[in-house]
Amino acid sequence: MRPPAVVVDVGWVNGLAAIRSLGRAGVDVHAVDHRRSALGFRSRYARPLLSPDPQDEDAFVSFLESLELGAPAPIFPTHDEPLNAIARAGERLGERYLFPFPRWDVLSRIQSKRSQLEAAEKAGIAVPRWATTSSAADELGYPVLVKPSSTEGFKRRFGRQAFRCETRPEVERAFAEAEEYEPLVQEFIPGGDEELYTLGSYLAADGEPLGLFCGRKLRQTPPGVGTCRVGEAVWVEEVVDQGLRLLRELRHTGLSQVEFKRDPRDGAYRLMEVNPRLWQWHGLATACGVDLPRIAFEDLAGERPDPVSMNGRRRRWAITLLPGERPALQRPPYVDAVFARDDLKPALVQAARLLRR
Ligand SMILES: Nc1ncnc2c1ncn2[C@@H]1O[C@H](COP(=O)(O)OP(=O)(O)OP(=O)(O)O)[C@@H](O)[C@H]1O
Ligand SMILES: [Mg+2]
Secondary structure, three states: OOOEEEEOOOOOOOHHHHHHHHOOOOEEEEEOOOOOOHHHOOOOOOEEEEEOOOOOOHHHHHHHOEEEEEEEOOEEEEHHHHHHHHHHHHHHHHEEOOOOOOOOHHHHHHHHHHHHHHHHHHHHOOOEEEEEHHHHHHOOOOEOOOOOOOOOOOHHHHHOOOOOOOOOHHHHHHHHHHHHHHHEEOOOOOOOHHHHEEEEEEEEOOOEEEEEEEEEEEEEEEOOOOOEEEEEEEHHHHHHHHHHHHHHHHHOOOEEEEEEEEEOOOOOOEEEEEOOOOOOHHHHHHOOOOOOOHHHHHHHHHOOOOOOOOOOOOEEOOOOOOOOOOOOOOOOOOEEEEOOOOHHHHHHHHHHHHOOO
16 A cells, blocks of 8 residues: 655645645645645645644644554655754654655754855865854955854744845844854855756665756845745756765755855856755756656655656746736746646635735
8 A cells, every 4th residue: 555645834835846746646645734824735635734833843743643644654844844843853753754854863964054065065066155253254255144054943033044244243243143043154156046056856765866857046036045936947967966966975865955056256056055855946846857756755655766857848937926026927838836727726825815915
């Protein structure tokens, strides 16, 4: 018997895409979220399960422990907080779940931006110049970004991923505010958001890549430091090679996104970050023949699939409609993050929310 799958944090397009990938593959999908309004709950491929907030880590883990699944189930946390909570509870959950990410002793290092940068340097991969003290900002040249080493809690608290600072006093203030998140300061790599390249992959436990996708963002919201609004598939050998090299250095296995920014000053691809999980626009990889949730599911369920790489088409992905922003219509055919012919409700719900605004 095939196990079911569990997708955790289905509030937005990342979780929704995972639900659809697995559901279309005939997998029974439990969708877990602590918000009734979670978009993924509206998918016809999902069985909605309202959970405690992952911030209440013990209650959240107990909830997962109590689910009747019938067989050990692949579990797909789509954001850092539930991912870290689940990985930290690896022992408690290990009999009931199969994980597309490494054990916490390996993962905790990957979830530290400082360690990611150190690993990249060790592997000979270009990174933005960075430091762990605010006084070093002057040498980096403004603007700089002050970011947390661990993203847990930061985004919720400050409503952003990093502070962009133009002066030394701004850096001092940002460091003071972010103190408990082990802040670091980084030079801002010039160039537009279309210079942000991604390797998306699934690596089996023995390290073999079973799915490889490469693409770049075309637009972020908000621009500069934001999340993907429009993306495009494009294969760049250097991005794939150095991304894989970094994942090996970090001893990562499972699903991930490695993001680089192409530095227009010297053409080097500098590390932005590693996300050891599905990322916001992984639905584009699926549309390009690299269905990462499905690949991970099959591998974890003992049906190891043949390795696949992205096909050569320059497909696009977009969140066409967002409240308070102009539509990001692309020339068809392209993948919309919400609309799907075989699963209309999420788009209808989103449209109703837009109209209500
Ligand atoms: N040094 C840098 N130079 C230029 N842009 C940067 C730099 N660091 C981060 N960014 C921009 O900010 C975005 C988010 O930063 P980062 O990836 O570090 O945050 P995050 O909170 O881990 O994001 P995510 O939610 O995607 O995991 C990046 O995609 C990139 O556009
Ligand atoms: Mg991240």
